[in-house]
Amino acid sequence: MGNIATNTIQQLEKLNSRGMDVDYSDEKVKEILLDIGYYRLGFYWNPFEINGNYQFREGTKLSDVVKLYYLDVDLRNLLIKYINRIEINFRTKLVYYVSNKHKYSPTWFIHPDIMFNSFISSFDQHYSDEFKRNNKPIKLHHNKYINDKYAPAWKTLEFFTFGVVLKIFKSLKDNDIQERISKCYEIRNLKKFINLFETIVYIRNVCSHGGVLFDLNTPKGISILPGINFNDNNRHSLDSTIKIILFILGKISESRKTELETRIKELFESHKDNEVLKSIIENKIGYEFE
Template structure:
């Protein structure tokens, strides 16, 4: 099927919403929101306010402000979740570095026998190596200039280069041992639960960061 829909102006977008029985009390305000947020994104906050018959017609009494209220709630919720997810991410980095460094040294992540999943070993070490070869962070640039003998950064720096998704893969791919258990215990969870939760929370974080999870209506 070929996409043949035509772009429409903000005035036409408002007319379309009004035709669908949406009450718009302040046209200028609606124009401001449509111009700064965009019709496409706002459609994600319209679906549950519309009839379920495929007509896109709004339920009786629904107004433009109802859409904005839901949008603002979602924005605040994403902010709150992002804050707490960042705390979890930072804590995971810190605990991995602490427990594994104390027992296996600063370059523990390069030790093949600490992993049960060798693909994860290769992926993590490749990621860290690539970050170190062309460092973007100032701390990596400084370390590389000072410690010219080293080809990789120590764990306290290496973990900072990994996204939450990579950290989740790393933790899951590590062999079960006292250090892996200690990390989980600090979170008050069994290893298997923490591992699955981190993977899930990474998906939540990506939704919050990239504004995923809302509907995507195509203009008609």
């Protein structure tokens, strides 16, 4: 039956049969199901299921599930805004320091003296015909400079994803430049720096693709930094990731760090009076209320 599509009436019946307290009118439930979707909402009622038959814990309300969904949406939108600030800052530093050290090699990202061959050999996967067509400044560059195989780094990297930009950083042969950029964020250990930025890129991708955040665990443990305490020593939790984002953001702009910290606190505090959501924020996200 799980492979057969159901309509909103059948979906409502399934929720009732599984013990959900559907505390909305039938019209409102239909609106929610056609807006968010039964399958997607399932990610948010999963914490309320008590057995393999997908029965819900007594007292489970659909309104709490929907509130959890919108908490996730708000948190996702909040994080992506500030991660974008980190992404731009990191890209700018990478382009600036490498381009100025290699002034006569504007396409240093494919130079074998500067980059490892493992990256160069796969570069055209990123710099495809579609990439050139879809990014106007790149297209204009090639229309003007018809003999250029690639646009200069300060144009090209502007249109690469955060993940590709980090890959370029990791593929540099020059450890001095890598360490110089790492120290801009007051991180002296290059392996830790890469671990932290891989974590931020991972969260950025989850946010960008509408992934579920509240029960997220990072695939790699987050590197320990002086002055950052991970609750319950959990270096995979979303709360630990948020602390890393705040740390890096603070090296770019202390005011933006304070702003994000305040907005996250306000978001979580706004759900504090709901015991169901408060428990999820504490036990799934890992956040500690004051």
